[in-house]
Amino acid sequence: MSEPLLEIRDLKMHFPIKQGVFQRTTNYVKAVNGVNFTLNKGETLGIVGESGCGKSTLARTIVGLLKPTSGDILFEGESILQYNSKELHQLRRDVQMVYQDPYTSLNPRMRAGDIIAAPLKAYNQSNNLRKRVLELMELVGLKADDYKKLPHQFSGGQRQRIGIARALALNPKLIILDEPVSALDVSVQAQVINLLEDLQEELGLTYLFIAHDLSVIRHISDRVGVMYLGKMMEMSDSESLYKNARHPYTNALLSAIPLPYPMKEKKRERIVLKGELPSPSNPPSGCVFHTRCPFATEFCKGNVPTLDEGNDAGHFVSCFYPIENKQEEFARQ
């Protein structure tokens, strides 16, 4: 087992809802509500969930853009919440982020080369600046004459490459990728995923990969965490999660994805979840998933399940009635 790079301990991020003339806090949006996980060096952890499950808030909290309500974030064994501004400045060199929307995350008035050079300047590494930038551009598959171009002259995929080059500029240890391919076309998406995989191999990077697309997550991740309403529902290595999903929510998510196989697709038994995502400001009591869960009982309404390791080592699930053995179930069918 390699050593942990990032540890998240019971992390909570609640946003106050203010109402009335005096802007009194009437309630909280519990965007992230008690999340635990460890990210080891060199691995890719995928976080997957529907919109509003708190996956982006989680990312923003880890890079220090938001101050969590409670819990702890340990980076290389040190709590980053205790850091002063100087230490935070150093931390941001080691933890970089790539954003979802390549159209708004680049300054439209800056040239591609200057965008990639910006982090280097911020950390006083201006020696051989142009050489380093050109190196980075080559690394992500941009041409040298792209240096002087403005963001609008690039396509979506190329812009995402600029964003990746910018994140790589300071040799970070951890890169947080928040839906890096969801705004891209299928053929371009494959290019960016392949690039990310190559870079990881070449530079030994650690990725926290956030996406709503389960197929992309499976492709790129070593381990996967499934989030729902600010909580981690299931977490395991990706092999085990996709073959033996134990949480009813994961199972429903997997069955909701249309496969590009018409024959299989038409035969497949689909679990269609009833209803919609409840509001995170007023999450259901007990297990947050009980309102949509096909197996929920009275017990689930009153008691909160914890993320426990089952018989499978390393396969954590937060459910009172996890699906025990899917293979057996298949055999019966």
Add this chain to the structure above:
Amino acid sequence: MLEVKNLKAHIDTPDGVVKAVDGVSFIIKPGETVGIVGESGSGKSVLAHSIMQLNPKPPTFYPQGEILFEGRNLLQLQEKELRKIRGNDIAMIFQDPMSSLNPVFKVGEQLMEAILTHHHMPKSKAKQRAIELLKDVGIPDPEKRMNAYPHQFSGGMRQRVLIAIALACNPKILIADEPTTALDVTIQAQILELMKNIQEKYGMAIIIISHDLGVIAQMAEKVLVMYSGRIVEKGNVEDIFFHTSMPYTWSLLRSLPRIDSESRERLLNIEGQPPNLIHPPSGCNFHPRCPFATEQCKLIDPELTKRSSNHFVACLLSEVEFKEAKRLMENVEQEGDLKHV
């Protein structure tokens, strides 16, 4: 029922003429589901909007082609006659349920408007029909929800309302332009299920447009694959997914991360970007990105040719040649993997 013949829809821009749809032909029979798949900018939405005659003219113009609906050419009809067909015979649902509803009118009013535009009936009766429609699309408590405003609905619910509006006049064709792209997977599954159910109940033909090959595989019986304004492959779903004969479709399928794949094999890189539609490449539009392109492909623009009873492909490679090329490429990939190890 609907026949599109060699349709061209071009758009005038300051930089030149964009050939958004460039010679597309297909037929839709009553009750069938046709999927149109392609990347952004492949012209699938312009095609759908052409059928409804919703493209603003100018800048859009139709230099060639016919859209025959029950024998009448929609391109030559007056606006007044078109209005009778739009919404009544051919209805459409759009990608973004957030912006397709008017935020200042109640959902019930918008639904009743759709009914009353095409049918003369007392308001009370229209209201009854509206409630019935909301029930059909699975909105709980429809009497109460009639008086709600769009912002009080979630994305999935709004898409249900839009489907209800589209159903208001029992259309013969329902065009769904990326109906689930803005929705989460679990909600997408609900909406796709709903569309299947209403098709069974109302028996209309559905044209579903999507960039998601999975959605197409699930919904469609026939598939049109579009690339830079043209149909490059068409056929039954089985033909498209199992007897893929066009390099573009094949690369698209290979570039998709699979949720059911055992190994984490590398995704196929389709090099480059979709072409510029003002100055499309010479010859076959796909040749600059095609892994199998030959010198010939730069010169000759392939036409859709028949491969089997329903399967048409626009590629210079014959079936045997394509199989051989695929085999060679897979061998090279394997060797590459071995070297890597």
